[in-house]
Amino acid sequence: MATPPAVSIDSPVKDAGNTIAAPAGGDAGALAVPAFSPLYQQIKTLILRSLQAGEWKPGDSIPSEVELAARYRVSQGTVRKAIDELAGDNLLVRRQGKGTFVTTHAESHIPYRFLRLLPDTGTLDEQGPAERHIIECRRLRASAEVARLLALRSGDPIVQLRRMLSFGGQPTILEDIWLPGLPFKGLTLELLSGDQSPMYALFETRFGVCMVRAWEKIKAVSADADAAQWLGVPEGHPLLSVERLAYTYDDAPMELRRGIYRTDAHHYRNELS
């Protein structure tokens, strides 16, 4: 399987030396556009496309460096640099002696890769795994606000979820989640409730959607009646509001999430450099 398609973004020519050809034939057509990129960047893009297209799924191993070098007709070192950067972005994981694998939210030893909340005292696996409870799952139409953030149009179909996470029996996080309706056709409360894996792992296996990076906006807020009831704190209690926008391989926003965190016994941890 797989005959080498060779590099074809900037149509690199390697006749004499290692030059990269002009973006368009001859000298007509687009000018002024920078449009040149190093070979390894082009390889990176090609690999990204294969990930996006689902040629290699989360958890799978991708072809070896030697194979990819042959496929793209470049040296192993060039493939290596491309993979290095993708690994640096946490899209791939290298394992010496075994191969290079597509990063997944499942079967990872970090069950909640994007969750930055830690207990003030104790280890990561403190009181065993988090208890998860789906409160509701509704299909409705995007508000202007949600549509804007998810790059949809007002009124487009969406799925709205609400769930609660508890640690050691203590309700700690109340989350509202908005997902675009089309990619998540078939997502139901039953499906979510009957699943043991992290939500993002379910998204990968059932919907082929891989959350790759995200932004979070954090504020301190007062508990309203609703949050107070779910989290078991008095109204007005200070809580962390964590708004997350998560993206897939193609940098398309695929999830909007707003979590309300109790921070009595936990804290949001962040590393700076």
Added chain:
Amino acid sequence: MATPPAVSIDSPVKDAGNTIAAPAGGDAGALAVPAFSPLYQQIKTLILRSLQAGEWKPGDSIPSEVELAARYRVSQGTVRKAIDELAGDNLLVRRQGKGTFVTTHAESHIPYRFLRLLPDTGTLDEQGPAERHIIECRRLRASAEVARLLALRSGDPIVQLRRMLSFGGQPTILEDIWLPGLPFKGLTLELLSGDQSPMYALFETRFGVCMVRAWEKIKAVSADADAAQWLGVPEGHPLLSVERLAYTYDDAPMELRRGIYRTDAHHYRNELS
């Protein structure tokens, strides 16, 4: 200047092939300890030491790759990999055609490298630069808690600062800062107040202390009387508590800081991947 000291951590031997010698002579002594590291790691450590020793200061350029390769008696590619990693950790900055520079908190186009608070609307330079006001600067003795976090002994001399940051005239951040007394001998309220640059830049130039990375622990809290007064909010108002422990090159904790942030018009931003 500078005659090659050559690599000497693991005493790499490159007689035939590129082997790295055993950590200790013969086969006696420590066994079971892994203790081997690739050449580029050793180079990384040597560069780190030069940074630590102040051989190259923040903002300076370090020797070129070719020079370093000669100095350490390795190939340019090996130096390159070492520098790549240090650049990845934001300790160095590469500038094509110019050289490699030691990262600094001064003259950066990001005036507050470690500050993650952004305005909800508008750009980064929103209302011009932040107004800074030093409220107090006292020299006292470390409490058990502060000593533990700063790796000091209870009762060791420390400097305690309090300051306020305002954006567009709005008091937004109230910070208490604890510094070890010895490295910061000579730090006074006058020095701080008369300085226009970010505090970390002052630390670099006046005390040779470069903050390189940090952890932050974030919680939602209620404004106490003190914070309420300084920040102009009612008591009980939800605020962000941001506790930071900052480290220098040698991974020694060098600053403890606790900030109280208003998040009415701003938010703490974080990227996940």
Added chain:
DNA sequence: CAGTGGTCTAGACCACACT
């Protein structure tokens, strides 16, 4: 053992910045 990623080298050439 063969296959994978990891390290190291040496040399060529390109892109950029200063002078």
Added chain:
DNA sequence: GTGTGGTCTAGACCACTGC
């Protein structure tokens, strides 16, 4: 032009994994 970092190659060998 000279010097810097940036890209690319080709080949050798090491270290780990699993058959």
